[in-house]
Amino acid sequence: MRIAVIATYTHPTRLRIKEPSIMQSSVPELIAGLCPEHAEVEVFNEKEVDIPLDRHWDLVFFSYLHSYYEHTKVLSTLFRQRGMTTVAGGRHATHFPDDVALYFDAVITGEPESNVPALIADFEKGQLQKRYERPSLGPTAIQPYRYELIDFTNNKVRLPGIEASRGCPFRCNFCVLTGHERYRYRPVAQVIDEIQTRMRWNPNYLGLMKDAFIFLDNNLGGSPKYLRELCEALIPLKKTWGCALTFNVLKDASLVNLMAKAGCRYVYTGLESLNPESIKAMNKGQNTLSEVDAVIRRTFSAGILLSFGLIVGSDGDTNEYLEKIPEYLADLQYFSVTFLGIVSPYPETPFFRELQAEDRLLPGTVSRDYDGYTLCHRPKNLHPSEVVDHFHRLCAQLGSLPNIARHYWSKLTLSNLPRYKQTILFAGPEILSIRNPLKNPARRYIAGMDALEDWDTKQMAALGLQPQRIT
Numbered sequence: 001m002r003i004a005v006i007a008t009y010t011h012p013t014r015l016r017i018k019e020p021s022i023m024q025s026s027v028p029e030l031i032a033g034l035c036p037e038h039a040e041v042e043v044f045n046e047k048e049v050d051i052p053l054d055r056h057w058d059l060v061f062f063s064y065l066h067s068y069y070e071h072t073k074v075l076s077t078l079f080r081q082r083g084m085t086t087v088a089g090g091r092h093a094t095h096f097p098d099d100v101a102l103y104f105d106a107v108i109t110g111e112p113e114s115n116v117p118a119l120i121a122d123f124e125k126g127q128l129q130k131r132y133e134r135p136s137l138g139p140t141a142i143q144p145y146r147y148e149l150i151d152f153t154n155n156k157v158r159l160p161g162i163e164a165s166r167g168c169p170f171r172c173n174f175c176v177l178t179g180h181e182r183y184r185y186r187p188v189a190q191v192i193d194e195i196q197t198r199m200r201w202n203p204n205y206l207g208l209m210k211d212a213f214i215f216l217d218n219n220l221g222g223s224p225k226y227l228r229e230l231c232e233a234l235i236p237l238k239k240t241w242g243c244a245l246t247f248n249v250l251k252d253a254s255l256v257n258l259m260a261k262a263g264c265r266y267v268y269t270g271l272e273s274l275n276p277e278s279i280k281a282m283n284k285g286q287n288t289l290s291e292v293d294a295v296i297r298r299t300f301s302a303g304i305l306l307s308f309g310l311i312v313g314s315d316g317d318t319n320e321y322l323e324k325i326p327e328y329l330a331d332l333q334y335f336s337v338t339f340l341g342i343v344s345p346y347p348e349t350p351f352f353r354e355l356q357a358e359d360r361l362l363p364g365t366v367s368r369d370y371d372g373y374t375l376c377h378r379p380k381n382l383h384p385s386e387v388v389d390h391f392h393r394l395c396a397q398l399g400s401l402p403n404i405a406r407h408y409w410s411k412l413t414l415s416n417l418p419r420y421k422q423t424i425l426f427a428g429p430e431i432l433s434i435r436n437p438l439k440n441p442a443r444r445y446i447a448g449m450d451a452l453e454d455w456d457t458k459q460m461a462a463l464g465l466q467p468q469r470i471t
Contacts, residue, residue, distance in 0.1 A: 001039045001124065004057040005031040008064045008072045009046040012373040013440035014453050019047050020155035021430065022242075026216055027063035027090075030163075032146035034116040041146070048154040051075060059085050059123055061116070062104070066092045066346060067371035070452055070467050073103035074459045080105065085128065087119065091176050092367070095348045099468055101130055109133040113141040139166065139186045147200040156204040157426070159242075161216040164191045164230060168219040170246060174343060174351040183222045188233050195237060208422060212240040214266075221249030228255060231262035240419045242266030250295045250306070260302040265423040267299065268338070271308045274321075274328045296334045303417030305427055309339035311372075312394065313387040315380045322382075322390040326397055334410055337398050338430040341372040342391055342445065347470055364448025366467035373437045376447040388445045392438060399434030407431055 005028040011017040028043035035041050044051055060079055064072040069092055076086040089108035093100045097107045106128055108115045115132040122128050147160055165185035171178045195213065202209040220243040221227050227249070234241070240263045247269045250256055259267075271292070299306040312322060329335045345352040345361070347370070355361050360378045369376050375387050397403065411424050437443075444450050451457060452467065460466070 001036075001059065002057045003032075003035055003039050003041045003059045003061070003120075004044065004055070005041065005061045006044045006051055006063070006075070007046060008051075008062060008068045008075065010068050010071050010368070010371075010453060010456075012371055012437035013443060014450060015440050016453065016455065017436075017439065018049075019433070019436065020157060021047075021433070022157050022159050022426065023161070023214055023216075024048065024155065024158050025063065026145060026161045029145035029147060029149055030143075031061050031063070031112055031116055032149055033143045034112055036117075036120060039120070041149070043146070043149045045154075048151075048158075053078065056082065057084055059087065059120070061087045061089065063090055064088070064092065065090070065371075067368050067374075069100075069367040070460065070465075071456050073100075073465060074456055074463065076103050077463050077465065078459070085123065089115075091180075091346075091348065094180075096468070097131060103465075105130075107131050111136045113137050113143065139184045140190065142166075142186055142190075144194045144198040147198055150200065152202050152204055157202075157209070157429075159202060159209065159212055159214045160199050161214045162191065162194055162199065163216050164188075164220060165217045165222055165226070167222070168246070169222045170219070173354070174345065174349055176346045176348055177218060178350060180348060183219070185223060185226050188226075188230050191230065192233050192237070195234075195239065211238070212419070214241060215243040217243065217245075219245050221245035221255075224249060224252065224255060228258060231255075231258045231264075234262040237263070239263045240265050240423075242268070242423075244268045244270075247271055247292075247295070250299055253298055256299055256302050256304065260304050260417060264304055265417070265419050266305045266307070266427075268307050268309070271310065274310070274325065293332050296332060300334050300411060300414045303415035303420045305336065305411070305420070305423045306334075307336040307338040307427065307430070309341065310337055310394075311341045311343045312390050313343045313375055313377075313379050313382070317379060317387075318381045319386060319390075322394070325394060329398075334414070336407055336411070336427065336431065337434065338427065340391070340394055340398055340434050342375050342387065344370050344372045344374070345377055346370055361471050362447040363471065365470050366447075367470055368452055368467060369447040369450075370470070374445055374447055374450065384446050391445060395435050395438050399432055399436075401432075404428045404431050 007025040007028050024045055032041045032043055062072050079086055085105045087106045088100050088104040093107050094109040097109050100107050110133045114134040114137045119132050142163055167181040167183035168177050169183040296306055345355050355377045362376055365376050375384050412421055
């Protein structure tokens with residue numbers, strides 16, 4: 001039996017652009033690890049390579065985000081026409097199973113560990129069901145990824161990834177996890193064993209990235225007690241790693257120092273905004289902005305690069321605040337922003353339900369618009385065009401070469417820990433990538449005003465497909 005596992009991708013510009021980077025979707029390697037030994041499995045990450053349309057597989061699993069849905073159902077339809085069986089899974093498929101079932105042979109609405117093996121067994125018996133929603137088997141059921149299937153020649157800066165936990169204990173109103181996924185974590189011994197015995201390392205750049213990996217967790221610090229136990233176990237491994245966690249974890253100086261001792265050199269945290277009113281509107285109370293500067297300085301001094309994501313278009317945002325963001329960042333000397341987006345009201349979130357009740361969703365919105373770079377609603381204090389203007393200006397400013405130069409100059413000498421300086425240098429391209437969404441001058445960045453990708457538009461017309469309307 002031949003199986004393909006495909007992570008689809010569409011670029012924020014709506015042009016056909018690849019975007020190799022350090023962190024990539026590891027869902028293909030996760031699903032591959034759940035396939036039977038007798039299956040011939042191939043994995044594809046469309047962010048790195050094109051999907052071959054002239055190949056044949058018996059079974060094709062698709063992993064995708066909301067904004068990739070139109071593109072993914074085009075691929076599924078093309079494959080089904082050639083006799084292949086296709087399967088969709090993920091948060092979009094879980095929230096819209098009836099719509100998804102129109103374009104895929106089966107839909108997984110539960111966690112993969114309990115559903116993928118059951119689906120494959122049914123397929124081999126000729127008894128495939130339309131929907132698989134078996135309950136979770138718990139974090140101990142998470143299987144080792146098929147790391148040997150990662151092709152580091154397609155993305156020379158990619159790092160292998162691993163899950164230690166799933167979910168998040170917080171309830172931010174714009175987050176797709178809120179109300180849908182509780183926080184839980186794997187036994188530390190299980191995580192350590194996977195790193196020691198299963199993980200494969202990036203051999204590029206003369207071995208500079210060897211023994212380095214990332215945690216794929218939404219919030220590795222969801223349980224500070226668990227994070228301490230994990231770090232203690234990581235110390236003897238002498239590996240270098242990065243993770244994402246919530247800002248509140250970094251307020252504990254002893255925990256930050258332990259993370260650094262355990263090999264942590266990079267932390268991403270979604271601070272989202274420097275405006276207290278916007279933070280309040282997001283129900284993101286774990287971010288206390290008065291402590292930001294002290295926490296940033298302490299984290300860098302410990303030998304960890306701390307990077308942030310910022311979003312514009314929140315209900316607390318005003319023209320005055322958005323104009324002053326560069327000034328605020330200048331006051332925070334060591335601040336590093338590696339992501340800038342537009343707040344997105346994903347359909348399964350409290351934020352979406354709030355906007356829907358207030359009739360503030362923009363007309364003509366389709367699933368493609370929920371990409372984190374397109375305004376899908378009317379903010380309380382801003383006209384949609386004002387949000388886009390600020391987004392354009394900030395992308396150009398924060399992703400500028402002078403800003404990268406300031407990043408290097410201010411941070412390279414803050415720590416002498418092994419691989420700290422290397423991490424600072426590798427962050428430069430991540431900062432520069434903030435400008436990537438602006439590469440298509442025709443983009444409007446307002447829902448209902450941007451066409452789909454040319455290839456998808458032509459294929460959908462030929463196949464009789466329509467975009468999924470979400471209002």
